[in-house]
Every structure is written in structure tokens, then in C-alpha cells.
Amino acid sequence: MRCSLAAAVALCLSAAGVCAQEPAKTPIKLDIVNDALPKSLTGTPGNAEAGRKVFLTRTLGNCLACHQVTSLKSEEFHGEFGPSLDGVAGRYTEAQLRLIVADPKRIFTDTVMPAFFRNEGLSRVRPEFVGKSILTAAQVEDVIAFLKTLN
Amino acid sequence: MLQRFVGLAAAGLASASVATCAFAQETERKGIPAPPGHVFKTIISGYEFRSKETRALQDDDLENPGFLAVERAADVWKKVEGTEGKSCMSCHGQAETSMKGVGAAMPKWDDKLKKPVNLEQRINICRTDHMKAEPWKFKSQELTDMTAFVRYQSHGMPVTVKSDGPMSPWFERGKAIYYTRFGQLDLACESCHERNNGKFMRADFLSQGQTNGFPTYRLRDQRLVPLHERFEGCMFDVRAEPFKPLSDEFLALELYVAWRGIGLPVETPAVRN
Numbered sequence: 001m002r003c004s005l006a007a008a009v010a011l012c013l014s015a016a017g018v019c020a021q022e023p024a025k026t027p028i029k030l031d032i033v034n035d036a037l038p039k040s041l042t043g044t045p046g047n048a049e050a051g052r053k054v055f056l057t058r059t060l061g062n063c064l065a066c067h068q069v070t071s072l073k074s075e076e077f078h079g080e081f082g083p084s085l086d087g088v089a090g091r092y093t094e095a096q097l098r099l100i101v102a103d104p105k106r107i108f109t110d111t112v113m114p115a116f117f118r119n120e121g122l123s124r125v126r127p128e129f130v131g132k133s134i135l136t137a138a139q140v141e142d143v144i145a146f147l148k149t150l151n
Numbered sequence: 152m153l154q155r156f157v158g159l160a161a162a163g164l165a166s167a168s169v170a171t172c173a174f175a176q177e178t179e180r181k182g183i184p185a186p187p188g189h190v191f192k193t194i195i196s197g198y199e200f201r202s203k204e205t206r207a208l209q210d211d212d213l214e215n216p217g218f219l220a221v222e223r224a225a226d227v228w229k230k231v232e233g234t235e236g237k238s239c240m241s242c243h244g245q246a247e248t249s250m251k252g253v254g255a256a257m258p259k260w261d262d263k264l265k266k267p268v269n270l271e272q273r274i275n276i277c278r279t280d281h282m283k284a285e286p287w288k289f290k291s292q293e294l295t296d297m298t299a300f301v302r303y304q305s306h307g308m309p310v311t312v313k314s315d316g317p318m319s320p321w322f323e324r325g326k327a328i329y330y331t332r333f334g335q336l337d338l339a340c341e342s343c344h345e346r347n348n349g350k351f352m353r354a355d356f357l358s359q360g361q362t363n364g365f366p367t368y369r370l371r372d373q374r375l376v377p378l379h380e381r382f383e384g385c386m387f388d389v390r391a392e393p394f395k396p397l398s399d400e401f402l403a404l405e406l407y408v409a410w411r412g413i414g415l416p417v418e419t420p421a422v423r424n
Contacts, residue, residue: 079353081347112347122333123332124332124391125388126334126391129334
């Protein structure tokens with residue numbers, strides 16, 4: 001699939017990535033190349049420290065709900081639904097990680113991992129979340145920057 | 152392309168888990184063998200997934216806070232209400248004998264309504280049709296207490312539910328709902344309670360999501376929680392718009408999930424965190 005960034009994402013770029021949590025009526029289109037997302041969703045690199053926060057915060061990524069990470073062992077509860085993310089930066093390229101976080105079902109068919117940058121094709125979404133992705137483009141980039149520290 | 156990712160994922164799975172908690176070291180949880188064609192080999196009550204303390208609280212009839220509800224409803228059982236001048240007891244006599252086994256076999260087909268009804272609905276049908284009293288609201292203390300009281304009369308009896316005949320389309324509907332992903336998090340009942348039971352989701356330790364303990368005393372809420380409220384909670388947590396309590400959807404789901412726990416002993420009033 002070789003489509004260009006759709007209007008929704010383009011808009012996000014201009015709004016510095018904060019618009020994904022606004023009622024985005026336009027479906028997010030991902031610019032997938034070879035099962036990966038080579039382009040940054042914001043056009044700029046993310047911040048690893050901010051990404052760590054997104055990773056841990058229950059109302060944001062809450063990635064720790066399902067994954068274990070040794071460098072976060074000061075945190076009390078590490079989930080077991082998914083694999084340990086230790087060394088994940090060595091297993092995947094940045095572009096692959098971006099697609100895994102944005103829409104993991106494109107890679108792992110039938111996975112329980114939610115798509116963090118998708119805003120359509122879901123069933124009975126609670127009104128306050130309709131048309132919104134779980135994370136903003138900027139938050140996805142921050143998480144990617146954090147994942148790159150896991151090598 | 153996919154192959155490569157799958158291989159890598161497997162490598163990731165092999166690495167050691169940081170989350171080693173008391174439960175993970177616990178040996179096999181006790182359960183009952185599932186009938187042929189069931190999704191599980193062993194059907195396990197939510198009781199087995201809870202801490203020693205929580206289990207001890209459930210097991211102690213004097214300490215188990217759920218029994219306060221059972222005792223309250225035992226009095227209401229005898230209380231005349233409505234314009235017919237009747238109590239539950241006027242028609243049913245001693246609950247200990249007349250209600251034995253009733254709560255273990257719900258939801259049941261209702262020939263008049265041509266649909267399955269659960270215990271809450273059955274109780275309200277008795278109130279409106281036979282007592283000419285106001286139905287109790289779902290989640291009201293009265294309705295949840297009485298549901299617990301009636302179900303308690305089946306304590307220890309195996310869950311049995313009919314899923315054939317006219318129940319069959321309802322069973323299939325419940326099954327479809329069980330496997331449908333809902334909400335912004337895009338998770339199904341199956342995602343958590345079938346695929347991942349026995350695992351932690353952050354601080355939550357996942358059970359098979361069985362219904363044999365309902366209504367259940369939740370330590371978090373400090374009150375008895377009816378089954379459809381639990382269903383609502385699970386859907387809400389995945390950022391889904393829950394179905395309405397006592398809706399056809401939740402009735403179908405109740406039937407199907409009861410079947411998944413067939414043979415488990417009724418534990419009402421169970422204690423959960």
C-alpha cells in the first residue's frame with residue numbers, strides 16, 4: 001500500500017500533532033512502506049523522556065499494562081499479555097516500531113495490542129473517544145523515541 | 152514479510168518476565184474438567200484467581216460481607232408488598248426448599264415472553280404480575296439483595312444452563328458478542344478472559360471471567376455487584392459504550408458465559424477485589 005499522508009495527518013503536522021485527540025472526523029491514513037512507517041508522524045523526532053511517561057501513564061499508552069521492561073523495574077506492576085520489550089530496538093527498525101505502535105494488527109494479525117494511531121473501524125466506541133486515536137502523533141513519536149532506548 | 156515479524160515476536164516472548172508475583176509461582180489452580188467441545192480444558196472459578204485473604208473472607212460465612220445482603224433479603228422475602236397483599240413467601244413458601252437449584256440454572260426460557268429471563272428479571276416479573284408491586288430498579292439494593300438471596304439457595308450446586316432449543320439463537324448471539332472486539336481499545340471478552348487468563352494486566356490478575364459467584368461482593372465498591380454491572384464495567388474499561396443492563400445483548404451474553412462455566416459450583420455471595 002503506497003498512499004500519501006491523508007488530510008487528517010497533514011492537519012496534525014500543522015497543529016504540531018495535538019489534533020489527534022480533537023474530534024478528528026477524517027480517518028487517519030498511514031503511509032505504509034514495506035510493513036513499516038518510515039516517515040515521522042510529526043515530521044520531527046520524538047522525545048524519549050516524554051515517551052517514557054506516555055508508556056507508563058494509564059490514560060495514555062499504558063504499555064506497561066501488557067509489557068515488561070527491565071529498565072522500568074522501579075515501577076510496580078508489569079503486565080504479561082505481551083512480550084518483554086527489552087532489546088526491542090535491536091529487533092526492529094524505527095520504521096517498523098512506528099507501525100507496530102500505530103496499528104499493530106497490520107503486523108501481528110489478531111493481536112490484542114490496541115492500535116494507538118487509528119480512529120475508525122472500531123465498534124461501539126464511547127462517545128468521548130469517537131473519531132480520536134488513543135495517542136496523538138506527537139505521543140506516538142515520543143513512545144518510539146523511548147522504545148529506541150531499549151537496546 | 153509477516154513471517155519475519157512473527158519470528159521476532161517469538162524471540163521477544165522467550166525473554167524472561169519481570170512481573171513475577173505470588174500468583175505466577177502458584178501451582179495449578181483447581182478447576183473442573185470441561186465437557187467435550189468446550190473452549191477450556193479446565194473450567195476455573197474466579198475464586199481460584201484471588202488472593203488467600205480474599206478467598207478466606209468468602210469462605211467465612213460470618214465475615215463474608217455478602218451475607219448481610221442475604222440476611223436483609225431473607226426478611227424482605229416474608230414482607231407483604233403490592234396491591235395483591237402478597238409476599239414472595241405467599242407463593243413460594245420456604246426459600247430454602249422452593250428456590251433450591253433455581254439460581255443455578257439461570258437464565259431460563261420464559262414461554263410467555265418467548266425469551267430467556269435472568270434472576271433479576273424473574274424476581275421483577277413476580278413483583279409486577281403476582282404481587283402487583285413496583286419492579287425494583289436494576290442495581291437497587293433491594294433487587295441485588297434478593298438476587299443474591301435466591302441464588303444463595305443454590306450454593307454449592309453446579310451451574311447448569313440450557314443452550315439448545317429456543318435458547319440456541321440466544322446462545323449464538325451471546326457467543327458472537329463474547330468474541331467481538333469493542334471500544335477504542337478494540338478488545339473482546341475473549342482477549343482478556345480466554346487468551347490471557349492467569350496473566351497480569353498491570354495490577355489486574357485475569358480470571359476466566361466466570362459468573363458462578365454473582366452477585367459478587369466487591370471489596371473495591373464495598374457492596375454487592377450484579378452481573379450486568381460487571382459486564383458494563385468490562386466494556387467501559389475498553390472505552391466501549393456498554394450495552395444496557397438487562398438488554399437482550401447482556402441476556403444473551405449471560406447465557407453464553409454461564410455455559411462457559413457449566414458445572415462450576417454456585418458461590419454466591421462470592422468476594423472479589
